[in-house]
Amino acid sequence: MDFFLEIVVAVLLVAGSLMSLIAGIGLITFPDLLSRMHAATKPQVLGFLLLFAGLAIHLRSWILVPVLVLAWGLQLLTAPVSAHMIGRAGYRTKHVAKETLHVDELKRVISTHSEATGNTGAVTRIEGTKADETENS
Amino acid sequence: MIETAVWIGGVMLALASIACLWRVFKGPSILDRVLALDVILLIISSALCLDMAINRHTDYLLFVVVACTLGFIGSVTVSRFVSDQRNA
Numbered sequence: 536m537d538f539f540l541e542i543v544v545a546v547l548l549v550a551g552s553l554m555s556l557i558a559g560i561g562l563i564t565f566p567d568l569l570s571r572m573h574a575a576t577k578p579q580v581l582g583f584l585l586l587f588a589g590l591a592i593h594l595r596s597w598i599l600v601p602v603l604v605l606a607w608g609l610q611l612l613t614a615p616v617s618a619h620m621i622g623r624a625g626y627r628t629k630h631v632a633k634e635t636l637h638v639d640e641l642k643r644v645i646s647t648h649s650e651a652t653g654n655t656g657a658v659t660r661i662e663g664t665k666a667d668e669t670e671n672s
Numbered sequence: 673m674i675e676t677a678v679w680i681g682g683v684m685l686a687l688a689s690i691a692c693l694w695r696v697f698k699g700p701s702i703l704d705r706v707l708a709l710d711v712i713l714l715i716i717s718s719a720l721c722l723d724m725a726i727n728r729h730t731d732y733l734l735f736v737v738v739a740c741t742l743g744f745i746g747s748v749t750v751s752r753f754v755s756d757q758r759n760a
Contacts (some may be wrong), residue, residue, distance in 0.1 A: 545677035548725060552681030552688075559691030566730070568701065575707050578688075578714045586721040593725050595673065599733070606737045613744035614696050617751075621703050624751040630701045663691055 547589030554582030567632045568625045572618055579614045581646055597661060682719070689715045706750045713743045718736045 554577045561574020587603040625631050626641060633639065692715065695708040717739045720732040 543713040544725070548674075548677045548681050549684075550724060552684040552718060552722070553720055555688040555711075556684040558711050558714075559688030562695040563691045568703055568707075570757065571695075571704060571707060575711050578711065580733070582714070584722060590721050590725050596726060599730060601689045602733050602737065606733075606740055609737065609744075612690060613740065617744050617747040619731055620748045620751040622685060625701070625703050628701070629753060630703060630708075644741045655685050 544589045544593040547592070551585035552587060552657075554578040554585065558582075567635055568630045569622060570635075571622060572577045576614055576618060577662045579610050580607075584611055674726060678722050681722050685715050685719050685722070702754055703751060706747050709726045710747050713739055713746075 558574050558577045562571055565571045565574055584607060587607055591599050591603055602630070621629075689712055692708040692712045696712075697707050699705045699708060716734045721735055724730060724732055
């Protein structure tokens, strides 16, 4: 039983570290901010789950489990929020390659919003960014 | 068994952190750099987990919890700042 658990722990630790390696390779090879974001969240959720499970099994203590669940749940809660903020800032500052997108739902929302209320809010801001870029270039 | 696994995992984490540092150096925008630095923080937390596993202690558990929060606060703050700066 002990030997079997050791094998499980070894596999979990190696797999959890592999997720970080995958994120690094993805950060190097992917061409675009959004696809890099997709690669960067691999160690955040699955990698930590594997590592924490390996750690808890290796130390054989139930006292650890609530703290590890807290750390993992914190990651699970904060990962989408920070990804949303980064993606939003990337869309606003034109770091998203539009030609690689199959569906651009935000564009449709922005155009409906501008038809309904005139050029206010986000639309004005985006046009301001465009104007700034043409002035700079 | 565990030692071998931790060595393999450590090498993987080292390669991953080198890749992230390369992206921080190269990254076209500040958002790419923030993303890569966030991943570096995750790699540090993973390395702490490996260290706790091989040395059989729980001293770094609190830092792993804190690092999760720190990465979140950092990336949200920087992305908020970027959008404000570019659209002003």
